[in-house]
Each structure stands twice: as C-alpha cells, then as structure tokens.
Amino acid sequence: MRLTETAYAKINLALHVRRRREDGYHELETLFAFVDAGDTLSARTSEKDELKVVGEFATEIADPFGNLVSKALGKLPRPDGLSITLEKVLPVAAGLGGGSADAGAVFRMVRDAYGLPDDWRERAAALGADVPACVESVTCIGRGTGTELEPMESDLAGTPVLLVNPRVALPTGPVFKAWDGVDRGPLPEGSPSLIAREGRNDLEAPAISLCPAIAEVLAALRETEADLVRMSGSGATCFALYRSADAMRAAAEKLASGHPDWWQLQGKLR
Known part of the structure; x- marks a missing residue:
C-alpha cells in the first residue's frame, strides 16, 4: 500500500491574543485558513515505522525522531508500520504550522488506510495546539489555545x-x-x-x-x-x-x- 498526502500550509488570517491563562498558555481567537500547497508525505507499509526527510529544509530538522511526523505515528494504533518520506518545502519555525501540518497529514493517511480512534482530536491536541486544525485543513475559527474549532464555509476559497x-x-x-x-x-x-x-x-x-x-x-x-x-x-x-x-x-x-x-x-x- 502506498499513500501520498500534502501537508497544507496553515495561515492565520487573523490572530487575537486575549489573555494569558493560569496554565501559562495564552487564550486565543484565530481564523485558520489553509493553502493548497505545502510539504509532501509519501508512505508505504513496512515492518516498523520509519521516517526519511528530504527537500530544501530537511537539514533544519535536526532530530527526525523528535519530528511531529514520528510523534504522530506514535499516537496512532494500526496493524502495520509506515515508512514515510517527508519532502520538507515549508520553512521551519515560520508561522505556517509546518510540523503541525505534517502531523495532520499523517492523521489523514492513517484515517484513509485504517481509520482513526474516537479520541483522535485529543491525541492530535497532545502534539500541539495547531495539529487538530491541520488534520481537517479547512477554514475554521480556533479558540482556547487554538484547539476549540468551529469550521466555517469560506468565501475566500480559491483566493x-x-x-x-x-x-x-x-x-x-x-x-x-x-x-x-x-x-x-x-x-x-x-x-x-x-x-x-x-x-x-x-x-x-x-x-x-x-x-x-x-x-x-x-x-x-x-x-x-x-x-x-x-x-x-x-x-x-x-x-x-x-x-x-x-x-x-x-x-x-x-x-x-x-x-x-x-x-x-x-x-x-x-
């Protein structure tokens, strides 16, 4: 089995910071949108999970095992291992949710091949505040730390x-x-x-x-x-x-x- 997914670049069309919470995080209100381009992930079944990173920004990922792709694989039960090649074309630490988008693409791959556990949103949120939005990769309002999502019909689609x-x-x-x-x-x-x-x-x-x-x-x-x-x-x-x-x-x-x-x-x- 071979799978391919685009990790769609995330942008915040608006981002309002409301307050600092007692847990140290910030209360946010944001409008997430996604671009029809980004990193590319290709996968095939294998005996164990593997990750290879290529592309322009591959060298900026110093620890492949600490990469959100590897962490996402670790969060999702399935009968097979997945050998994934990540073509990293989005810059790192760039406000595009690049790592979160990569993790979201892994969730979609596993969803299409095996299905996701019922608590997948909690598993995604444990990886980072942007990851749940990146799994769906649709225009939505994000509240809380960004994990409370409200999908919206977008009048900006195709812009x-x-x-x-x-x-x-x-x-x-x-x-x-x-x-x-x-x-x-x-x-x-x-x-x-x-x-x-x-x-x-x-x-x-x-x-x-x-x-x-x-x-x-x-x-x-x-x-x-x-x-x-x-x-x-x-x-x-x-x-x-x-x-x-x-x-x-x-x-x-x-x-x-x-x-x-x-x-x-x-x-x-x-």
Missing part, C-alpha cells in the same frame, strides 16, 4: 495567496513572551473575508521587535496589488491575498527580483 519568509527562523515562545499583554478585543463576527479584513495579528508587533526583517517583507508586499497583507501566526512568514492569479504571479516576480534571498510559495486558499 490566490503568496507566502513570503525572510529565511529567519522565529520560535513561537519568545514572540508570545514579547507580547505586551493588552487585550485589544475579540475577533469580528461575520464571513471569513470580513474577519480577515477587520481582524489583526496581535503577534505582529512583538515578532517585528525580534525580527525586523518581517517589517521589510510586509512593506514589500504592500507595494504590490494585494487586497490584504499580514503576518501569519507568530511569524516570520507573511502572506498577501490577491484578486487574480496574474496579480499574485506579478507580485511574486517583483519580490523575487528585489529580494532573491527571500523564500516564497504561491498557491490558493482551500
């Missing part, structure tokens, strides 16, 4: 999106630590396009304080014909939404010419 990262890894912990603690209010209510337009990312300012290159990326994207420009998650990846694929491609070419060292990915919202 061209450009992801840009200055090739600076930015771990989540320091960004949350740099947040000023001010509750700036809840997510707007309405359609995904309205929430995205009227929402914000409360981690943008603290992320820029740690990684000034994010401000350069945002400024460059705002000089294109983008309808919306924002940082995703805790950074450092930023995204821009466009009305047409041609406008998105023109922006990608402009940025590639002016900043050939920046990573970028073109796609559409799912």
Whole structure:
C-alpha cells in the first residue's frame, strides 16, 4: 500500500491574543485558513515505522525522531508500520504550522488506510495546539489555545495567496513572551473575508521587535496589488491575498527580483 498526502500550509488570517491563562498558555481567537500547497508525505507499509526527510529544509530538522511526523505515528494504533518520506518545502519555525501540518497529514493517511480512534482530536491536541486544525485543513475559527474549532464555509476559497519568509527562523515562545499583554478585543463576527479584513495579528508587533526583517517583507508586499497583507501566526512568514492569479504571479516576480534571498510559495486558499 502506498499513500501520498500534502501537508497544507496553515495561515492565520487573523490572530487575537486575549489573555494569558493560569496554565501559562495564552487564550486565543484565530481564523485558520489553509493553502493548497505545502510539504509532501509519501508512505508505504513496512515492518516498523520509519521516517526519511528530504527537500530544501530537511537539514533544519535536526532530530527526525523528535519530528511531529514520528510523534504522530506514535499516537496512532494500526496493524502495520509506515515508512514515510517527508519532502520538507515549508520553512521551519515560520508561522505556517509546518510540523503541525505534517502531523495532520499523517492523521489523514492513517484515517484513509485504517481509520482513526474516537479520541483522535485529543491525541492530535497532545502534539500541539495547531495539529487538530491541520488534520481537517479547512477554514475554521480556533479558540482556547487554538484547539476549540468551529469550521466555517469560506468565501475566500480559491483566493490566490503568496507566502513570503525572510529565511529567519522565529520560535513561537519568545514572540508570545514579547507580547505586551493588552487585550485589544475579540475577533469580528461575520464571513471569513470580513474577519480577515477587520481582524489583526496581535503577534505582529512583538515578532517585528525580534525580527525586523518581517517589517521589510510586509512593506514589500504592500507595494504590490494585494487586497490584504499580514503576518501569519507568530511569524516570520507573511502572506498577501490577491484578486487574480496574474496579480499574485506579478507580485511574486517583483519580490523575487528585489529580494532573491527571500523564500516564497504561491498557491490558493482551500
């Protein structure tokens, strides 16, 4: 048996940090969306679980056994082992939920081949706050630490999106630590396009304080014909939404010419 899955890149169209909880985590309200591109996982049955990592960012995964793919395999009972090759094209520590997306793809592989246990959501949440959303990879509101999910019909499906990262890894912990603690209010209510337009990312300012290159990326994207420009998650990846694929491609070419060292990915919202 051979299986193939795309680990769809996650973006936060809006991310509101409400408060710090007693357990040390932060109370969040976010609008998750997913791009129709990302890492690729291919698997075949084997006597034991195995993981091989290839691709542009393979070397940034120092410990394959600590990788979320390996941890996801360990969470899911099944009769066979799976030998997985992960093609890592999403940058690491980039606000795209790359590891969570990889884990979500493993859950979908196991679901399609063997079925998932009834408590799969709890098993996914134990791997990370973004993992449950990444299993389904559909537009949804996330609350709590991001694990309380409310799927939404998206009026943004098919929207061209450009992801840009200055090739600076930015771990989540320091960004949350740099947040000023001010509750700036809840997510707007309405359609995904309205929430995205009227929402914000409360981690943008603290992320820029740690990684000034994010401000350069945002400024460059705002000089294109983008309808919306924002940082995703805790950074450092930023995204821009466009009305047409041609406008998105023109922006990608402009940025590639002016900043050939920046990573970028073109796609559409799912």
